[in-house]
Amino acid sequence: TICLESCMLKFVTLLIMRRVIKWADLRKLIPPSQNGFCKDYRTNNNAFILRCAIEKAKVMGKTLYVATVDITNAFPSTDRATLWLKLKMLGMSGKLFD
Structure with a gap:
């Protein structure tokens, strides 16, 4: 079982x-910035976008600043009550909320 x-x-x-x-x-x-987690998108898309930005900056003689941040441990857990409240405030309804 x-x-x-x-x-x-x-x-x-x-x-x-x-x-x-x-x-x-x-x-x-x-938001479009979360496309790595959406249907028909891949995390490769963001790598391609970064590569294009680097090449464009080089061609234009500009400096491109890039920062990567690991936020793995920034949000160790989700307060489920707050999450359900937020979804309800955004208009989600149905049997899950009853």
Whole structure:
């Protein structure tokens, strides 16, 4: 039963994730800078954009400043109550909130 529960939880989580992504896409809530996590985009796109910016700066004789920040440990956990409240304030509704 543990395996079945785990499989069912993954399945339900996948369904919820797809619905939330569709909901957010319809409302244009995901900024273009988050394209590495969107359908039909890859993290390679951002590497290509950076490469183009570097080449353009070289051609124009400009200095390009780039910073990379590792924020892996900046947000160790999510306060779920706050997350659900924020989603509700953005207009998400349905059985998940009832």
